[in-house]
Amino acid sequence: MNATLTIVSDEDQSLTYLTEARKHHTQAVIAKHLGVGVRTVSRWEARQSRPPAYLSHALQQLLPFPETSTEAGSFDFIDLFAGIGGIRKAFEQIGGRCVFTSEWDSYAQKTYAENYRDGHPIAGDITQVDAESIPDHDMLLAGFPCQPFSIAGVSKKNALGKAHGFACETQGTLFFDVARIINTKRPRAFLLENVKNLISHDKGRTFDVIRRTLTEDLGYHIHYRVIDGAHFTPQHRERILIVGFREPVAFDFDALPMPPKGEHKLKEILHRTDGTEPVLEWDESRFFDHKKKRVLDKYTLTDNLWRYLQNYAEKHRAKGNGFGFGLVTPESVTRTLSARYYKDGSEILIYQGKSKNPRRLTPRECARLMGFPDTFRIPVSDTRAYKQFGNSVVVDVMAHVARLMQPMLEADTLEPELALRFATA
Numbered sequence: 001m002n003a004t005l006t007i008v009s010d011e012d013q014s015l016t017y018l019t020e021a022r023k024h025h026t027q028a029v030i031a032k033h034l035g036v037g038v039r040t041v042s043r044w045e046a047r048q049s050r051p052p053a054y055l056s057h058a059l060q061q062l063l064p065f066p067e068t069s070t071e072a073g074s075f076d077f078i079d080l081f082a083g084i085g086g087i088r089k090a091f092e093q094i095g096g097r098c099v100f101t102s103e104w105d106s107y108a109q110k111t112y113a114e115n116y117r118d119g120h121p122i123a124g125d126i127t128q129v130d131a132e133s134i135p136d137h138d139m140l141l142a143g144f145p146c147q148p149f150s151i152a153g154v155s156k157k158n159a160l161g162k163a164h165g166f167a168c169e170t171q172g173t174l175f176f177d178v179a180r181i182i183n184t185k186r187p188r189a190f191l192l193e194n195v196k197n198l199i200s201h202d203k204g205r206t207f208d209v210i211r212r213t214l215t216e217d218l219g220y221h222i223h224y225r226v227i228d229g230a231h232f233t234p235q236h237r238e239r240i241l242i243v244g245f246r247e248p249v250a251f252d253f254d255a256l257p258m259p260p261k262g263e264h265k266l267k268e269i270l271h272r273t274d275g276t277e278p279v280l281e282w283d284e285s286r287f288f289d290h291k292k293k294r295v296l297d298k299y300t301l302t303d304n305l306w307r308y309l310q311n312y313a314e315k316h317r318a319k320g321n322g323f324g325f326g327l328v329t330p331e332s333v334t335r336t337l338s339a340r341y342y343k344d345g346s347e348i349l350i351y352q353g354k355s356k357n358p359r360r361l362t363p364r365e366c367a368r369l370m371g372f373p374d375t376f377r378i379p380v381s382d383t384r385a386y387k388q389f390g391n392s393v394v395v396d397v398m399a400h401v402a403r404l405m406q407p408m409l410e411a412d413t414l415e416p417e418l419a420l421r422f423a424t425a
């Protein structure tokens with residue numbers, strides 16, 4: 001059979017993406033994202049010159065996400081340390097299908113099961129799961145807990161000796177279980193998420209073990225970057241993302257759109273008191289009194305707690321420490337929502353005027369702050385919900401990274417960096 005090979009120039013694709021991107025962004029925003037001048041973008045639009053092919057991928061990153069993927073199931077992934085599925089959400093948006101989940105906390109499992117109904121049971125403790133029993137998958141996702149581990153005690157010879165491999169250095173840690181599964185299943189790619197401090201932990205030795213395990217022992221090509229959620233939501237949340245590919249591919253974290261921090265303000269996620277707050281049938285009046293158009297009083301701090309927090313902050317200020325509560329207004333970008341927010345809410349307290357104590361965010365507002373849509377159900381107590389959102393990820397960050405990885409997850413191209421599309425006739 002004769003097959004003709006048609007090589008389609010990616011310049012056409014760049015132009016299509018530019019036209020689409022202009023429906024959502026100004027020339028200035030596009031220019032900044034691409035690192036070119038506004039006049040260049042304007043010349044492209046006027047068809048006086050063409051956007052180069054290599055910008056096609058970066059331009060695609062500026063397009064809005066579809067509500068739901070049109071290509072469901074174009075690759076399979078597994079969701080480890082799944083929590084409430086924040087990373088999963090992003091990879092479903094680009095057409096991934098989750099084929100295995102592990103999460104051992106029964107309350108997180110409850111929220112997860114309520115929101116993702118795909119039929120497969122949720123496996124518990126990952127350390128007890130035989131890697132061979134996990135279904136084949138293209139992509140492994142893991143926001144593994146940073147359980148501190150030190151390589152102290154491992155002799156230099158052992159630490160560097162390939163013969164010992166990752167088993168020796170990481171045994172007994174949850175990262176070991178991630179590595180063990182990658183080693184057995186050899187997925188095309190993975191995404192690991194962790195706190196920013198992973199890089200500096202134990203003077204950089206922990207990260208070095210992780211990096212060497214993934215590259216030298218497992219043979220993957222990795223890229224990592226610390227990303228602040230404040231580019232996408234009104235919350236500072238710096239997390240390290242480590243992306244790995246089995247084959248060398250032209251993945252580039254620099255192609256990620258980074259809108260200026262501070263563009264998103266807290267008011268975007270607060271319950272609206274002007275009568276436009278949506279009535280969610282699954283929340284009803286759990287957080288918000290729709291008749292009175294205000295957040296329930298139980299989220300306002302008691303006099304005792306507010307006094308305690310102020311005294312605590314004052315004590316530390318006197319000692320020259322910066323600890324204290326984080327008082328915010330609708331125009332603010334918040335501190336990082338932590339899993340301990342349920343205790344006193346001190347990192348994010350909403351100012352309610354001089355005559356009223358500040359209030360905490362409601363769990364629904366926490367969901368929004370983390371980028372979860374209002375369709376996300378919260379079937380657990382407030383305490384559990386605060387913990388779950390505080391442990392999760394900014395879904396928007398994950399969504400952008402997922403889209404950046406997408407071409408490398410779906411295409412079996414040997415030279416993806418050329419971004420050529422072949423059509424046979």
Ligand SMILES: C[S@@+](CC[C@H](N)C(=O)[O-])C[C@H]1O[C@@H](n2cnc3c(N)ncnc32)[C@H](O)[C@@H]1O
Nearest residue numbers: 081082083084085086103104105125126143392
């Ligand atoms: C940092 S959170 C990850 C949250 C997740 N990325 C999300 O979007 O919600 C880590 C999760 O790992 C779970 N976990 C810790 N040890 C585990 C184990 N041995 N087996 C399964 N899950 C575990 C915790 O219960 C927690 O929900």
